[in-house]
Amino acid sequence: MFRGAFTIWGRDMRVFRRSLFSELLAVIAYPLTLYMAFGVGLKGYISDVEGVSYSLFIAPGLISMTAVIAAFEENAWSMWFHRKVQRTIEEYRVNPITVYDIVIGKIVSGFFQGAIKGLAVAVVILLLTPFRFSLGHFFVYLYFIGFGSMVFSCAGTICGTVIDKPENIGRIQGVVIVPLIFLSGIFFPLSSYPATVLPFVKILPTTAIFEGARLSLLRGIMDVRYSLILLVTAAVAFVLAVWIFNRKIEE
Amino acid sequence: MEYAISLRNITKLYGGLRAVDNFSLDVRSETIFGLLGPNGAGKTTLIKILTTLMHPTSGSASVEGYSILTDDKAVRRLIGVVPQENNLDRYLTARENLALHARMHGIRSRDYNPRIDELLELFGLSGRQHDFPDTFSGGMQRRLVVARALIHNPRVLFLDEPTAGLDPQSRRVLWEHIQSLRSTMTIFLTTHYMDEAEELCERIVIMDHGTTLVDGTAEELKERFAHSHLYELEFRANSDRYEGVLRAFSFIESFERRGNVFRLVLPAEEFLKPLMDGIGSADIKRICLEEPSLEDVFIGLTGKKIRE
Numbered sequence: 248m249f250r251g252a253f254t255i256w257g258r259d260m261r262v263f264r265r266s267l268f269s270e271l272l273a274v275i276a277y278p279l280t281l282y283m284a285f286g287v288g289l290k291g292y293i294s295d296v297e298g299v300s301y302s303l304f305i306a307p308g309l310i311s312m313t314a315v316i317a318a319f320e321e322n323a324w325s326m327w328f329h330r331k332v333q334r335t336i337e338e339y340r341v342n343p344i345t346v347y348d349i350v351i352g353k354i355v356s357g358f359f360q361g362a363i364k365g366l367a368v369a370v371v372i373l374l375l376t377p378f379r380f381s382l383g384h385f386f387v388y389l390y391f392i393g394f395g396s397m398v399f400s401c402a403g404t405i406c407g408t409v410i411d412k413p414e415n416i417g418r419i420q421g422v423v424i425v426p427l428i429f430l431s432g433i434f435f436p437l438s439s440y441p442a443t444v445l446p447f448v449k450i451l452p453t454t455a456i457f458e459g460a461r462l463s464l465l466r467g468i469m470d471v472r473y474s475l476i477l478l479v480t481a482a483v484a485f486v487l488a489v490w491i492f493n494r495k496i497e498e
Numbered sequence: 499m500e501y502a503i504s505l506r507n508i509t510k511l512y513g514g515l516r517a518v519d520n521f522s523l524d525v526r527s528e529t530i531f532g533l534l535g536p537n538g539a540g541k542t543t544l545i546k547i548l549t550t551l552m553h554p555t556s557g558s559a560s561v562e563g564y565s566i567l568t569d570d571k572a573v574r575r576l577i578g579v580v581p582q583e584n585n586l587d588r589y590l591t592a593r594e595n596l597a598l599h600a601r602m603h604g605i606r607s608r609d610y611n612p613r614i615d616e617l618l619e620l621f622g623l624s625g626r627q628h629d630f631p632d633t634f635s636g637g638m639q640r641r642l643v644v645a646r647a648l649i650h651n652p653r654v655l656f657l658d659e660p661t662a663g664l665d666p667q668s669r670r671v672l673w674e675h676i677q678s679l680r681s682t683m684t685i686f687l688t689t690h691y692m693d694e695a696e697e698l699c700e701r702i703v704i705m706d707h708g709t710t711l712v713d714g715t716a717e718e719l720k721e722r723f724a725h726s727h728l729y730e731l732e733f734r735a736n737s738d739r740y741e742g743v744l745r746a747f748s749f750i751e752s753f754e755r756r757g758n759v760f761r762l763v764l765p766a767e768e769f770l771k772p773l774m775d776g777i778g779s780a781d782i783k784r785i786c787l788e789e790p791s792l793e794d795v796f797i798g799l800t801g802k803k804i805r806e
Binding site: 250251254257258261262265333334335337338339340341342343344345497 | 549550551552553571572574575577579581583585586587588589590594598599601602603604646
Protein backbone atom coordinates (compact mmCIF):
# COMPACT_ATOMS: atom_id res chain seq x y z
CA MET A 248 0.00 0.00 0.00
CA PHE A 249 1.43 3.36 -1.13
CA ARG A 250 4.79 1.72 -1.85
CA GLY A 251 5.04 3.78 -5.02
CA ALA A 252 4.15 7.01 -3.23
CA PHE A 253 6.78 6.32 -0.59
CA THR A 254 9.38 5.52 -3.27
CA ILE A 255 8.66 8.73 -5.19
CA TRP A 256 8.73 10.77 -1.99
CA GLY A 257 12.06 9.12 -1.10
CA ARG A 258 13.45 10.02 -4.52
CA ASP A 259 12.37 13.65 -4.18
CA MET A 260 13.82 13.93 -0.68
CA ARG A 261 17.13 12.45 -1.87
CA VAL A 262 17.35 15.05 -4.63
CA PHE A 263 16.29 17.81 -2.19
CA ARG A 264 18.94 16.71 0.31
CA ARG A 265 21.64 17.01 -2.36
CA SER A 266 20.93 20.67 -2.91
CA LEU A 267 19.69 21.46 0.60
CA PHE A 268 22.12 24.30 1.31
CA SER A 269 21.57 26.19 -1.94
CA GLU A 270 17.80 25.59 -1.77
CA LEU A 271 17.53 26.92 1.76
CA LEU A 272 19.80 29.87 1.06
CA ALA A 273 17.64 30.87 -1.89
CA VAL A 274 14.39 30.37 -0.05
CA ILE A 275 15.44 32.23 3.09
CA ALA A 276 16.71 35.32 1.29
CA TYR A 277 13.31 36.58 0.07
CA PRO A 278 11.20 36.46 3.27
CA LEU A 279 14.15 37.66 5.31
CA THR A 280 14.50 40.68 3.04
CA LEU A 281 10.78 41.39 3.44
CA TYR A 282 11.08 41.02 7.21
CA MET A 283 14.03 43.42 7.34
CA ALA A 284 12.41 45.93 4.96
CA PHE A 285 8.96 45.99 6.55
CA GLY A 286 9.45 44.64 10.07
CA VAL A 287 12.63 46.52 10.85
CA GLY A 288 12.52 49.36 8.31
CA LEU A 289 8.98 50.45 9.16
CA LYS A 290 9.23 49.77 12.88
CA GLY A 291 9.64 53.43 13.67
CA TYR A 292 6.54 54.38 11.66
CA ILE A 293 4.15 51.60 12.68
CA SER A 294 4.16 51.22 16.44
CA ASP A 295 1.89 48.17 16.69
CA VAL A 296 -0.92 46.37 14.86
CA GLU A 297 -3.82 44.89 16.81
CA GLY A 298 -1.80 45.03 20.00
CA VAL A 299 1.45 43.46 18.73
CA SER A 300 4.56 45.06 17.27
CA TYR A 301 4.60 45.16 13.46
CA SER A 302 7.69 42.94 13.15
CA LEU A 303 5.92 40.35 15.30
CA PHE A 304 2.69 40.79 13.34
CA ILE A 305 4.24 39.89 9.97
CA ALA A 306 6.58 37.07 11.12
CA PRO A 307 4.04 34.17 11.16
CA GLY A 308 2.76 35.17 7.72
CA LEU A 309 6.27 35.30 6.26
CA ILE A 310 7.08 31.83 7.58
CA SER A 311 3.80 30.46 6.21
CA MET A 312 4.27 32.28 2.90
CA THR A 313 7.68 30.66 2.46
CA ALA A 314 6.23 27.23 3.16
CA VAL A 315 3.24 27.49 0.82
CA ILE A 316 5.12 29.12 -2.06
CA ALA A 317 7.85 26.48 -1.76
CA ALA A 318 5.20 23.72 -1.78
CA PHE A 319 3.53 25.25 -4.84
CA GLU A 320 6.76 25.80 -6.76
CA GLU A 321 8.18 22.40 -5.96
CA ASN A 322 5.15 20.58 -7.23
CA ALA A 323 4.26 22.77 -10.19
CA TRP A 324 7.78 22.73 -11.63
CA SER A 325 8.60 19.20 -10.60
CA MET A 326 5.41 17.77 -12.08
CA TRP A 327 5.85 19.74 -15.29
CA PHE A 328 9.51 18.76 -15.56
CA HIS A 329 8.89 15.06 -14.90
CA ARG A 330 5.97 15.04 -17.32
CA LYS A 331 7.21 17.16 -20.21
CA VAL A 332 11.03 17.24 -20.05
CA GLN A 333 12.35 14.18 -18.29
CA ARG A 334 9.28 12.04 -19.00
CA THR A 335 9.87 10.12 -15.79
CA ILE A 336 6.12 10.11 -15.11
CA GLU A 337 5.85 7.69 -18.04
CA GLU A 338 8.58 5.53 -16.50
CA TYR A 339 6.73 5.52 -13.16
CA ARG A 340 3.55 4.46 -14.94
CA VAL A 341 4.99 1.28 -16.46
CA ASN A 342 5.79 0.04 -12.95
CA PRO A 343 3.31 -1.85 -10.77
CA ILE A 344 2.15 1.27 -8.93
CA THR A 345 -1.01 3.33 -9.33
CA VAL A 346 -1.51 6.91 -10.48
CA TYR A 347 -2.59 7.61 -6.91
CA ASP A 348 0.89 6.59 -5.77
CA ILE A 349 2.44 9.10 -8.17
CA VAL A 350 0.23 12.02 -7.27
CA ILE A 351 0.29 11.29 -3.51
CA GLY A 352 4.08 10.90 -3.60
CA LYS A 353 4.42 14.24 -5.34
CA ILE A 354 1.98 16.05 -3.05
CA VAL A 355 3.71 14.72 0.07
CA SER A 356 7.10 15.77 -1.38
CA GLY A 357 5.82 19.30 -1.98
CA PHE A 358 4.32 19.40 1.49
CA PHE A 359 7.58 18.28 3.14
CA GLN A 360 9.75 20.66 1.18
CA GLY A 361 7.38 23.53 1.94
CA ALA A 362 7.32 22.69 5.63
CA ILE A 363 11.13 22.34 5.82
CA LYS A 364 11.70 25.65 4.06
CA GLY A 365 9.11 27.40 6.24
CA LEU A 366 10.78 26.06 9.35
CA ALA A 367 14.19 27.17 8.07
CA VAL A 368 12.86 30.72 7.73
CA ALA A 369 11.39 30.46 11.24
CA VAL A 370 14.77 29.42 12.63
CA VAL A 371 16.57 32.29 10.88
CA ILE A 372 14.00 34.84 12.07
CA LEU A 373 14.38 33.46 15.62
CA LEU A 374 18.16 33.69 15.43
CA LEU A 375 18.40 37.14 13.91
CA THR A 376 15.49 38.98 15.47
CA PRO A 377 13.82 39.36 18.86
CA PHE A 378 10.74 37.48 17.54
CA ARG A 379 9.75 34.73 20.06
CA PHE A 380 6.79 32.43 20.51
CA SER A 381 5.81 29.68 22.93
CA LEU A 382 6.32 26.03 22.04
CA GLY A 383 2.66 25.31 22.79
CA HIS A 384 1.58 27.90 20.24
CA PHE A 385 3.96 26.39 17.72
CA PHE A 386 2.18 23.02 17.77
CA VAL A 387 -1.14 24.72 16.97
CA TYR A 388 0.62 26.68 14.25
CA LEU A 389 1.86 23.40 12.67
CA TYR A 390 -1.75 22.61 11.73
CA PHE A 391 -1.91 25.73 9.55
CA ILE A 392 1.53 25.42 8.01
CA GLY A 393 0.86 21.71 7.38
CA PHE A 394 -2.53 22.03 5.71
CA GLY A 395 -1.48 25.28 4.00
CA SER A 396 1.47 23.48 2.41
CA MET A 397 -0.85 20.64 1.47
CA VAL A 398 -3.30 23.00 -0.30
CA PHE A 399 -0.52 24.71 -2.25
CA SER A 400 1.20 21.42 -2.97
CA CYS A 401 -2.05 20.19 -4.56
CA ALA A 402 -2.45 23.49 -6.45
CA GLY A 403 1.11 23.10 -7.75
CA THR A 404 0.40 19.52 -8.79
CA ILE A 405 -2.68 20.67 -10.73
CA CYS A 406 -0.72 23.44 -12.47
CA GLY A 407 2.19 21.14 -13.31
CA THR A 408 -0.26 18.57 -14.65
CA VAL A 409 -2.43 20.76 -16.87
CA ILE A 410 0.00 23.47 -17.98
CA ASP A 411 2.24 22.50 -20.87
CA LYS A 412 4.15 25.76 -21.38
CA PRO A 413 6.51 26.61 -18.50
CA GLU A 414 6.01 30.37 -18.83
CA ASN A 415 2.34 29.86 -17.97
CA ILE A 416 3.29 28.38 -14.59
CA GLY A 417 5.14 31.64 -13.85
CA ARG A 418 2.10 33.61 -14.97
CA ILE A 419 -0.25 31.67 -12.68
CA GLN A 420 2.13 32.33 -9.84
CA GLY A 421 2.31 36.05 -10.61
CA VAL A 422 -1.36 36.63 -11.34
CA VAL A 423 -3.11 34.20 -8.95
CA ILE A 424 -0.87 32.83 -6.23
CA VAL A 425 1.08 35.93 -5.14
CA PRO A 426 -1.96 38.30 -5.10
CA LEU A 427 -3.98 35.73 -3.13
CA ILE A 428 -1.17 35.48 -0.59
CA PHE A 429 -0.47 39.21 -0.31
CA LEU A 430 -4.13 40.17 -0.06
CA SER A 431 -4.73 37.73 2.79
CA GLY A 432 -3.32 40.01 5.43
CA ILE A 433 0.34 39.07 5.70
CA PHE A 434 1.42 42.72 5.92
CA PHE A 435 -1.76 44.40 7.16
CA PRO A 436 -4.70 43.54 9.43
CA LEU A 437 -7.87 42.27 7.77
CA SER A 438 -9.76 45.05 9.53
CA SER A 439 -8.26 47.38 6.88
CA TYR A 440 -10.70 45.94 4.35
CA PRO A 441 -14.08 47.65 3.84
CA ALA A 442 -16.83 45.91 5.81
CA THR A 443 -18.55 44.81 2.58
CA VAL A 444 -15.46 43.02 1.29
CA LEU A 445 -14.30 41.48 4.55
CA PRO A 446 -16.72 38.46 4.63
CA PHE A 447 -15.43 37.38 1.20
CA VAL A 448 -11.80 37.81 2.20
CA LYS A 449 -12.40 35.73 5.32
CA ILE A 450 -13.58 32.70 3.38
CA LEU A 451 -10.47 32.61 1.19
CA PRO A 452 -8.29 29.57 1.98
CA THR A 453 -5.22 31.83 1.91
CA THR A 454 -6.79 34.01 4.61
CA ALA A 455 -7.45 30.87 6.63
CA ILE A 456 -3.78 29.92 6.27
CA PHE A 457 -2.26 33.29 7.18
CA GLU A 458 -4.77 34.58 9.73
CA GLY A 459 -5.04 31.13 11.30
CA ALA A 460 -1.24 30.92 11.44
CA ARG A 461 -0.94 34.35 13.06
CA LEU A 462 -3.64 33.69 15.66
CA SER A 463 -2.13 30.33 16.55
CA LEU A 464 1.53 31.38 16.71
CA LEU A 465 1.08 34.72 18.47
CA ARG A 466 -1.91 33.96 20.71
CA GLY A 467 -2.19 30.19 20.76
CA ILE A 468 -5.75 30.39 19.39
CA MET A 469 -7.01 27.56 17.18
CA ASP A 470 -9.62 29.39 15.13
CA VAL A 471 -12.28 26.78 14.33
CA ARG A 472 -13.64 28.59 11.30
CA TYR A 473 -10.23 29.01 9.67
CA SER A 474 -9.16 25.48 10.52
CA LEU A 475 -12.35 24.05 8.97
CA ILE A 476 -11.98 26.16 5.80
CA LEU A 477 -8.41 24.91 5.51
CA LEU A 478 -9.33 21.29 6.14
CA VAL A 479 -12.13 21.33 3.53
CA THR A 480 -9.93 23.17 1.01
CA ALA A 481 -7.10 20.65 1.52
CA ALA A 482 -9.52 17.74 1.01
CA VAL A 483 -11.07 19.28 -2.12
CA ALA A 484 -7.64 20.24 -3.53
CA PHE A 485 -6.36 16.72 -2.94
CA VAL A 486 -9.33 15.05 -4.66
CA LEU A 487 -9.08 17.55 -7.54
CA ALA A 488 -5.33 17.02 -7.94
CA VAL A 489 -5.71 13.23 -8.09
CA TRP A 490 -8.69 13.43 -10.46
CA ILE A 491 -7.06 15.94 -12.82
CA PHE A 492 -3.77 14.04 -12.87
CA ASN A 493 -5.61 10.82 -13.63
CA ARG A 494 -7.56 12.43 -16.47
CA LYS A 495 -4.57 14.19 -17.98
CA ILE A 496 -2.44 11.06 -17.90
CA GLU A 497 -5.20 9.13 -19.68
CA GLU A 498 -4.99 11.62 -22.55
CA MET B 499 1.97 -20.35 -22.02
CA GLU B 500 2.03 -20.52 -25.81
CA TYR B 501 1.43 -16.83 -26.44
CA ALA B 502 2.96 -14.10 -24.31
CA ILE B 503 1.03 -11.32 -26.05
CA SER B 504 -2.42 -11.41 -27.60
CA LEU B 505 -4.30 -8.55 -29.20
CA ARG B 506 -7.89 -8.89 -30.38
CA ASN B 507 -9.48 -6.34 -32.69
CA ILE B 508 -7.66 -3.40 -31.10
CA THR B 509 -8.76 0.00 -32.39
CA LYS B 510 -7.45 3.33 -31.15
CA LEU B 511 -8.94 6.62 -32.25
CA TYR B 512 -7.42 10.04 -31.61
CA GLY B 513 -10.38 12.24 -32.41
CA GLY B 514 -11.03 11.45 -36.04
CA LEU B 515 -7.68 9.78 -36.64
CA ARG B 516 -7.66 5.98 -36.61
CA ALA B 517 -4.15 5.23 -35.27
CA VAL B 518 -4.77 1.49 -34.87
CA ASP B 519 -7.50 -0.20 -36.86
CA ASN B 520 -8.98 -3.53 -35.75
CA PHE B 521 -5.51 -4.96 -35.09
CA SER B 522 -5.12 -8.58 -33.97
CA LEU B 523 -1.90 -10.41 -33.17
CA ASP B 524 -0.44 -13.28 -31.13
CA VAL B 525 3.21 -13.35 -30.14
CA ARG B 526 4.77 -16.63 -29.02
CA SER B 527 6.53 -16.78 -25.68
CA GLU B 528 10.30 -16.35 -25.56
CA THR B 529 10.66 -15.15 -29.13
CA ILE B 530 11.86 -11.85 -30.54
CA PHE B 531 9.03 -10.23 -32.42
CA GLY B 532 9.52 -7.19 -34.63
CA LEU B 533 6.86 -4.65 -35.50
CA LEU B 534 7.90 -2.52 -38.45
CA GLY B 535 6.26 0.47 -39.96
CA PRO B 536 6.91 4.04 -41.00
CA ASN B 537 6.45 6.88 -38.53
CA GLY B 538 2.76 7.25 -37.71
CA ALA B 539 1.99 3.64 -38.61
CA GLY B 540 0.63 2.95 -35.10
CA LYS B 541 3.58 1.05 -33.58
CA THR B 542 4.09 3.27 -30.55
CA THR B 543 0.34 3.44 -29.93
CA LEU B 544 0.26 -0.36 -29.82
CA ILE B 545 3.19 -0.45 -27.37
CA LYS B 546 1.48 2.16 -25.20
CA ILE B 547 -1.67 0.04 -25.16
CA LEU B 548 0.24 -3.14 -24.32
CA THR B 549 2.23 -1.45 -21.55
CA THR B 550 -1.03 -0.08 -20.05
CA LEU B 551 -0.09 3.56 -20.67
CA MET B 552 -3.13 3.98 -22.88
CA HIS B 553 -6.56 2.36 -23.18
CA PRO B 554 -7.71 1.17 -26.61
CA THR B 555 -10.93 2.65 -27.97
CA SER B 556 -12.15 -0.91 -28.52
CA GLY B 557 -10.83 -4.45 -28.47
CA SER B 558 -8.90 -6.39 -25.88
CA ALA B 559 -5.33 -7.44 -25.24
CA SER B 560 -3.44 -9.56 -22.76
CA VAL B 561 0.16 -9.97 -21.67
CA GLU B 562 1.11 -13.33 -20.16
CA GLY B 563 -2.59 -14.02 -19.81
CA TYR B 564 -3.37 -10.83 -17.86
CA SER B 565 -5.79 -8.37 -19.40
CA ILE B 566 -4.36 -4.91 -20.00
CA LEU B 567 -7.78 -3.49 -19.13
CA THR B 568 -8.67 -5.30 -15.92
CA ASP B 569 -5.29 -6.59 -14.61
CA ASP B 570 -3.09 -3.67 -15.58
CA LYS B 571 -1.03 -3.78 -12.39
CA ALA B 572 -0.31 -7.49 -12.89
CA VAL B 573 0.74 -6.73 -16.48
CA ARG B 574 3.13 -4.00 -15.30
CA ARG B 575 4.69 -6.41 -12.81
CA LEU B 576 5.70 -8.69 -15.71
CA ILE B 577 6.90 -6.23 -18.30
CA GLY B 578 10.03 -4.19 -18.91
CA VAL B 579 9.76 -1.13 -21.13
CA VAL B 580 12.39 0.72 -23.15
CA PRO B 581 10.60 3.78 -24.53
CA GLN B 582 11.47 5.63 -27.72
CA GLU B 583 12.99 8.53 -25.78
CA ASN B 584 15.35 8.04 -22.85
CA ASN B 585 13.39 8.89 -19.72
CA LEU B 586 16.18 8.55 -17.18
CA ASP B 587 16.13 10.67 -14.06
CA ARG B 588 18.96 13.14 -14.56
CA TYR B 589 19.02 14.06 -10.87
CA LEU B 590 19.83 10.50 -9.87
CA THR B 591 23.02 8.58 -10.60
CA ALA B 592 22.98 5.57 -12.91
CA ARG B 593 22.86 3.25 -9.90
CA GLU B 594 20.12 5.27 -8.19
CA ASN B 595 18.04 5.16 -11.38
CA LEU B 596 18.16 1.37 -11.28
CA ALA B 597 17.47 1.26 -7.54
CA LEU B 598 14.44 3.55 -7.90
CA HIS B 599 12.96 1.23 -10.52
CA ALA B 600 13.63 -1.82 -8.33
CA ARG B 601 11.91 -0.18 -5.36
CA MET B 602 8.87 0.61 -7.52
CA HIS B 603 8.68 -3.13 -8.11
CA GLY B 604 8.81 -3.77 -4.38
CA ILE B 605 12.22 -5.46 -4.52
CA ARG B 606 14.21 -5.22 -1.28
CA SER B 607 17.65 -3.62 -1.29
CA ARG B 608 19.41 -6.86 -0.35
CA ASP B 609 17.92 -8.41 -3.50
CA TYR B 610 18.25 -5.51 -5.91
CA ASN B 611 21.81 -4.48 -5.10
CA PRO B 612 23.44 -7.69 -6.44
CA ARG B 613 21.13 -7.52 -9.48
CA ILE B 614 22.18 -3.91 -10.14
CA ASP B 615 25.87 -4.92 -9.89
CA GLU B 616 25.25 -7.73 -12.35
CA LEU B 617 23.42 -5.53 -14.88
CA LEU B 618 25.91 -2.66 -14.64
CA GLU B 619 28.69 -5.14 -15.32
CA LEU B 620 26.78 -6.75 -18.20
CA PHE B 621 26.07 -3.41 -19.85
CA GLY B 622 29.56 -2.04 -19.31
CA LEU B 623 28.44 0.73 -16.94
CA SER B 624 30.05 -0.35 -13.66
CA GLY B 625 32.72 2.32 -13.84
CA ARG B 626 30.14 5.06 -14.31
CA GLN B 627 27.50 3.88 -11.83
CA HIS B 628 27.87 6.93 -9.57
CA ASP B 629 27.70 9.42 -12.45
CA PHE B 630 24.60 11.23 -13.60
CA PRO B 631 23.04 10.14 -16.93
CA ASP B 632 23.50 13.64 -18.39
CA THR B 633 27.23 12.94 -18.58
CA PHE B 634 26.70 9.72 -20.60
CA SER B 635 26.87 9.28 -24.37
CA GLY B 636 23.64 8.42 -26.20
CA GLY B 637 24.66 4.75 -26.41
CA MET B 638 25.42 4.55 -22.68
CA GLN B 639 22.12 6.19 -21.79
CA ARG B 640 20.31 3.70 -23.99
CA ARG B 641 22.12 0.79 -22.33
CA LEU B 642 21.17 2.16 -18.94
CA VAL B 643 17.50 2.35 -19.99
CA VAL B 644 17.64 -1.29 -21.13
CA ALA B 645 19.37 -2.31 -17.88
CA ARG B 646 16.66 -0.51 -15.92
CA ALA B 647 13.95 -2.41 -17.81
CA LEU B 648 15.62 -5.71 -16.84
CA ILE B 649 16.08 -5.09 -13.09
CA HIS B 650 12.98 -7.04 -12.11
CA ASN B 651 13.55 -9.93 -14.56
CA PRO B 652 10.53 -9.17 -16.75
CA ARG B 653 8.85 -11.93 -18.73
CA VAL B 654 8.09 -9.58 -21.62
CA LEU B 655 10.39 -6.78 -22.75
CA PHE B 656 9.04 -3.98 -24.93
CA LEU B 657 11.65 -2.09 -26.94
CA ASP B 658 10.32 0.92 -28.82
CA GLU B 659 12.88 1.83 -31.47
CA PRO B 660 15.74 0.94 -29.12
CA THR B 661 18.59 2.03 -31.37
CA ALA B 662 17.08 5.19 -32.88
CA GLY B 663 19.70 7.91 -33.10
CA LEU B 664 22.65 5.71 -32.09
CA ASP B 665 25.93 5.42 -34.00
CA PRO B 666 26.64 2.08 -35.75
CA GLN B 667 28.97 0.85 -32.98
CA SER B 668 26.45 1.57 -30.23
CA ARG B 669 23.71 -0.10 -32.27
CA ARG B 670 25.84 -3.25 -32.63
CA VAL B 671 26.57 -3.33 -28.88
CA LEU B 672 22.88 -2.99 -28.06
CA TRP B 673 21.99 -5.69 -30.59
CA GLU B 674 24.40 -8.05 -28.82
CA HIS B 675 22.68 -7.35 -25.50
CA ILE B 676 19.27 -7.98 -27.04
CA GLN B 677 20.54 -11.17 -28.69
CA SER B 678 21.82 -12.36 -25.32
CA LEU B 679 18.25 -12.17 -23.96
CA ARG B 680 16.93 -14.48 -26.69
CA SER B 681 14.93 -17.43 -25.28
CA THR B 682 14.97 -15.98 -21.75
CA MET B 683 11.99 -13.68 -22.27
CA THR B 684 9.59 -12.50 -24.95
CA ILE B 685 10.85 -9.41 -26.74
CA PHE B 686 8.47 -7.11 -28.58
CA LEU B 687 10.50 -4.69 -30.65
CA THR B 688 9.45 -1.85 -32.89
CA THR B 689 11.87 -0.39 -35.36
CA HIS B 690 12.11 1.20 -38.73
CA TYR B 691 15.63 -0.08 -39.27
CA MET B 692 15.29 -3.03 -41.60
CA ASP B 693 18.74 -4.44 -40.80
CA GLU B 694 17.85 -4.42 -37.12
CA ALA B 695 14.66 -6.38 -37.72
CA GLU B 696 16.47 -8.83 -39.98
CA GLU B 697 19.30 -9.31 -37.47
CA LEU B 698 17.17 -9.72 -34.35
CA CYS B 699 13.63 -10.81 -35.09
CA GLU B 700 12.31 -14.31 -35.55
CA ARG B 701 9.00 -12.95 -36.78
CA ILE B 702 8.18 -9.63 -38.38
CA VAL B 703 4.92 -7.79 -38.93
CA ILE B 704 4.94 -4.74 -41.17
CA MET B 705 2.11 -2.35 -40.41
CA ASP B 706 0.92 0.97 -41.78
CA HIS B 707 -2.11 3.13 -41.09
CA GLY B 708 -2.91 0.99 -38.06
CA THR B 709 -3.26 -2.33 -39.85
CA THR B 710 -1.07 -5.35 -40.64
CA LEU B 711 0.37 -5.47 -44.14
CA VAL B 712 2.45 -8.66 -43.93
CA ASP B 713 3.48 -11.17 -41.30
CA GLY B 714 6.31 -13.73 -41.38
CA THR B 715 10.04 -14.27 -40.98
CA ALA B 716 12.41 -11.95 -42.81
CA GLU B 717 13.10 -14.70 -45.35
CA GLU B 718 9.40 -15.37 -45.89
CA LEU B 719 8.67 -11.71 -46.46
CA LYS B 720 11.49 -11.38 -48.98
CA GLU B 721 10.39 -14.56 -50.70
CA ARG B 722 6.83 -13.28 -50.91
CA PHE B 723 8.10 -10.07 -52.40
CA ALA B 724 10.42 -11.82 -54.85
CA HIS B 725 7.48 -12.01 -57.26
CA SER B 726 7.21 -8.27 -57.32
CA HIS B 727 9.89 -7.82 -60.01
CA LEU B 728 12.47 -5.49 -58.63
CA TYR B 729 14.77 -4.17 -61.32
CA GLU B 730 17.94 -2.15 -61.14
CA LEU B 731 18.51 0.10 -64.11
CA GLU B 732 21.70 2.09 -64.69
CA PHE B 733 22.14 4.83 -67.32
CA ARG B 734 25.35 6.06 -68.90
CA ALA B 735 24.04 9.63 -69.24
CA ASN B 736 20.92 11.85 -69.16
CA SER B 737 19.69 10.34 -65.90
CA ASP B 738 17.64 13.44 -65.05
CA ARG B 739 15.73 13.16 -68.29
CA TYR B 740 15.13 9.45 -67.74
CA GLU B 741 13.88 10.11 -64.24
CA GLY B 742 11.12 12.25 -65.74
CA VAL B 743 10.29 9.52 -68.25
CA LEU B 744 10.17 6.83 -65.53
CA ARG B 745 7.99 8.94 -63.29
CA ALA B 746 5.45 9.20 -66.08
CA PHE B 747 4.87 5.42 -66.11
CA SER B 748 1.84 4.79 -63.92
CA PHE B 749 2.50 1.04 -63.70
CA ILE B 750 5.79 1.47 -61.77
CA GLU B 751 4.87 0.55 -58.20
CA SER B 752 7.84 2.13 -56.45
CA PHE B 753 10.83 4.06 -57.52
CA GLU B 754 14.16 5.02 -55.99
CA ARG B 755 17.17 6.82 -57.50
CA ARG B 756 20.81 6.76 -56.41
CA GLY B 757 22.90 8.76 -58.89
CA ASN B 758 22.57 7.09 -62.26
CA VAL B 759 21.08 3.93 -60.76
CA PHE B 760 17.29 3.47 -60.50
CA ARG B 761 15.54 0.73 -58.54
CA LEU B 762 12.04 0.03 -59.79
CA VAL B 763 9.32 -2.36 -58.77
CA LEU B 764 7.07 -3.56 -61.58
CA PRO B 765 3.82 -5.42 -60.92
CA ALA B 766 4.63 -8.19 -63.45
CA GLU B 767 7.17 -9.27 -66.05
CA GLU B 768 5.02 -8.12 -68.99
CA PHE B 769 5.49 -4.50 -67.91
CA LEU B 770 9.19 -4.72 -68.81
CA LYS B 771 8.47 -4.36 -72.55
CA PRO B 772 6.49 -1.09 -72.33
CA LEU B 773 9.16 0.18 -69.96
CA MET B 774 11.97 -0.58 -72.42
CA ASP B 775 9.93 0.81 -75.33
CA GLY B 776 9.50 4.03 -73.37
CA ILE B 777 13.11 4.62 -72.41
CA GLY B 778 14.90 3.08 -75.41
CA SER B 779 18.28 1.40 -75.10
CA ALA B 780 20.64 4.19 -76.17
CA ASP B 781 21.77 5.26 -72.67
CA ILE B 782 21.21 2.05 -70.75
CA LYS B 783 24.42 0.74 -69.21
CA ARG B 784 22.91 -2.12 -67.22
CA ILE B 785 19.54 -3.65 -66.33
CA CYS B 786 19.13 -6.58 -63.96
CA LEU B 787 16.53 -8.36 -61.84
CA GLU B 788 17.32 -7.81 -58.15
CA GLU B 789 16.86 -9.97 -55.03
CA PRO B 790 14.65 -7.88 -52.78
CA SER B 791 15.95 -6.79 -49.37
CA LEU B 792 13.68 -6.33 -46.37
CA GLU B 793 13.82 -2.62 -47.07
CA ASP B 794 12.48 -3.26 -50.58
CA VAL B 795 9.63 -5.23 -49.01
CA PHE B 796 8.97 -2.37 -46.62
CA ILE B 797 9.04 0.32 -49.30
CA GLY B 798 7.06 -1.81 -51.70
CA LEU B 799 4.35 -2.34 -49.11
CA THR B 800 4.17 1.09 -47.58
CA GLY B 801 4.64 2.73 -50.96
CA LYS B 802 7.19 5.21 -49.72
CA LYS B 803 10.53 5.51 -48.06
CA ILE B 804 10.73 5.46 -44.26
CA ARG B 805 9.05 8.57 -42.89
CA GLU B 806 11.43 10.40 -40.58
